[in-house]
Amino acid sequence: MNKKRLFLLIIFLTLVSAYVDLPGKMPIKISLGKFKIDTVLNRPEIDFKLGPFKFQRDLAVKKGLDLAGGAHLVFKADMSQIDPEEKGEALDSAKEIIQRRVDLFGLAEPVIRTSRVGEEHRIVVELAGIDEVDQAIGLIGQTAQLDFRLINEATDAAVPFEETGLTGRFLEKAQPAFDQQTGAPMITLTFTEEGKDLFGEITENNVGRRLAILLDQLILMAPVINEPITGGNASITGEDFEVKDVKRFSAQLNGGALPVPFELIEQRNIGPTLGEDSIQESLRAGLIGLLMVVGFMIIYYGFLGVLASLGLVIYGLATLAIYKLIPVTLTLPGMAGFVLTVGMAVDSNILIFERIKEEIRLGKPRPVARELGFGRAWDSIRDANVCTLIICFILFNPFEWSFLNTSGSIRGFALTLGLGVFLSMFTGIIVTRTFLEVFSRKKDPRLGGV
Numbered sequence: 432m433n434k435k436r437l438f439l440l441i442i443f444l445t446l447v448s449a450y451v452d453l454p455g456k457m458p459i460k461i462s463l464g465k466f467k468i469d470t471v472l473n474r475p476e477i478d479f480k481l482g483p484f485k486f487q488r489d490l491a492v493k494k495g496l497d498l499a500g501g502a503h504l505v506f507k508a509d510m511s512q513i514d515p516e517e518k519g520e521a522l523d524s525a526k527e528i529i530q531r532r533v534d535l536f537g538l539a540e541p542v543i544r545t546s547r548v549g550e551e552h553r554i555v556v557e558l559a560g561i562d563e564v565d566q567a568i569g570l571i572g573q574t575a576q577l578d579f580r581l582i583n584e585a586t587d588a589a590v591p592f593e594e595t596g597l598t599g600r601f602l603e604k605a606q607p608a609f610d611q612q613t614g615a616p617m618i619t620l621t622f623t624e625e626g627k628d629l630f631g632e633i634t635e636n637n638v639g640r641r642l643a644i645l646l647d648q649l650i651l652m653a654p655v656i657n658e659p660i661t662g663g664n665a666s667i668t669g670e671d672f673e674v675k676d677v678k679r680f681s682a683q684l685n686g687g688a689l690p691v692p693f694e695l696i697e698q699r700n701i702g703p704t705l706g707e708d709s710i711q712e713s714l715r716a717g718l719i720g721l722l723m724v725v726g727f728m729i730i731y732y733g734f735l736g737v738l739a740s741l742g743l744v745i746y747g748l749a750t751l752a753i754y755k756l757i758p759v760t761l762t763l764p765g766m767a768g769f770v771l772t773v774g775m776a777v778d779s780n781i782l783i784f785e786r787i788k789e790e791i792r793l794g795k796p797r798p799v800a801r802e803l804g805f806g807r808a809w810d811s812i813r814d815a816n817v818c819t820l821i822i823c824f825i826l827f828n829p830f831e832w833s834f835l836n837t838s839g840s841i842r843g844f845a846l847t848l849g850l851g852v853f854l855s856m857f858t859g860i861i862v863t864r865t866f867l868e869v870f871s872r873k874k875d876p877r878l879g880g881v
Contacts, residue, residue, distance in 0.1 A: 434868045441862055445745050448752035451490055477756075490755045495762035495843065496542070496701060499560040504568065505697035508552040513691065522552050525691045527679070529554060529571050531649070554693070559760070568695055577602065579633070582641040582653055592643060595633050601626025607677040610668065616677045618667040627663030635659035651680055713766040720773050721747070728777060732784055738866045739780040739859075746776045746858040753850060765843035772851025778815070779859030782808040805864055812860070816852050823849035 453472060461468040479486040496503075513521050522545050533541045533556065542557040561567055577599025580592040604621040622630050633642070634656050643653040644667075654667050667680075725743065728736035750769065754761065787804030795803065826845035828835040836842070 434865060437861075437865050438869045441745070441865060445748060448745075448748040451752040451755055452748055453490075455491070488756060488758065492751075492755060493758045493760040494560060495760050495765070495840075496557050496559040497763050497840075498761060498766075500701050501557065501559040501561050502564045502567065503697070503699040503701055504556040504558070504564075504571070504695065506554045506556070506571065506693040507696045508554060509692040509694065510552055518552065521691050522554070525693075526554055529556065533558065533567070533571070553696075564698070564700070568698070571693070578645045579630075580643045580645060581633075581637055582643050584641070595629075595642075597626065597629050597633060601629060605681045607674070607681045608666070610666075615668060616672050616674050618677050618681055620665040620667065622663045622665075624663070627661070630663070630665065631659065631661035634665075635661070713763070713770060717766075717770045717773060720770060724774055724777055728780070734870075735780075735784050735867070738863055738870070739777055739784075741866060742780070742858040742862040743773070743776055745862055746854055747773075749858070750851065750854055753854070754847075759846060759850070760843065761847075762840055762843040764840045765847040768844040768847035769851060772848060772855060775819075775851065776855040776858060779808070779812045779856060780863055782811055783860075783863070801867065805860065809860070812856065816856055819852050820849055823852070 455473070457472045459468055459470050459472055476490060477486060477488040508522060508525060510518050510521070526543055526545055530541070530543050533543065541559070542555075544555050546553045546555055556571060558564075558567060579595050579597040581595060583591055583593055601623050602620060603623050603626070606619050606621075608617055608619045609615065610617055638656050638658060641653045641655050644651045652667060721743070725736075725740040728739045728743075730736070732739065750772075753759070759765070783804050786808045787800050790800035790803045791797065823845045826836055827842050827849065
């Protein structure tokens, strides 16, 4: 890409990042003679729709429990009616149902985990920044509602579903399985005696129609009834089904078929006082670190240090914008990861600048030295950052491997550190190089001019 176009693109992305980073309300007052501005700039919101694709963000900074405060809830599960061999499965199903219900609040990174104390099975729920604690408790504690409804596909239908009377109380078991002919993953359903007759009647009278399976009013799937099913057993297949899908759906269906009553045994409201202190101290540390890095780069590298510092400012703006757009839930360890990356963001610049100085000392023309500096420093920059990203991957554990970390705090640190590495490579190499090429007429005697 032409360097001037790339420069304009960088400026555009910087302005967009700065706009996304705006606080909730920012008063603007300007008075220059007859020219006056007195307004309040509100934080932007994104509500983008393109067909089935939706993207909505309020662009507020999401804070974790340690920074925003919130609620710490402990529920005891009543397993008295559950077979011993099914207790673990029932608890996992309940955890997944609670996770989905909590997601309805739109909360930032809720922590939901299971535990066992003696013979008691518990589910611990931590909700950051929640105000309606009683409503959350009621939503979490209610029994899962499993329902089977026929889809009304008539274009002028006022009601999209038809009640069938078949609910989770008629389902005995849902299991993941594999088609014996194709090997494709599927879900097998086993109904009770009463449910078998009702399900047989529904399928016999509605061949060719779609039967929606809803859990807590949300559609899990809507398979087509291909033939009457009167034996009390059914299978659900899908073209896009994977093993993980059928396991998850089976757990959700069993959660509805085998409801686990909950009793709230502990509730603690965690105040944000510690969080506010931590935020101020972290911001202070980050600002001091940023000023020290900028001062060192300008004093030691002169004009090149100024360009690197501009890249560092762009790095900060872009990082915060990405935190808001993903969004990333900021915890204290996550902020530590961000502060750490401030210093790392100029590592690539230092390697490149030193390499340029070496090439100039060897007598290379300045344009050639600049190209060689960026080209030959890239191997070291790449290897160092790849090693850091591998560690971030292990700490973040995106595939939920049981033999690796599952702590939310450590994951927050790994996420902010990993994002920082990617962005630092962009600002340290592409942004600084573009600035250097655009302002290449500038001279710095300490570097022989570049």
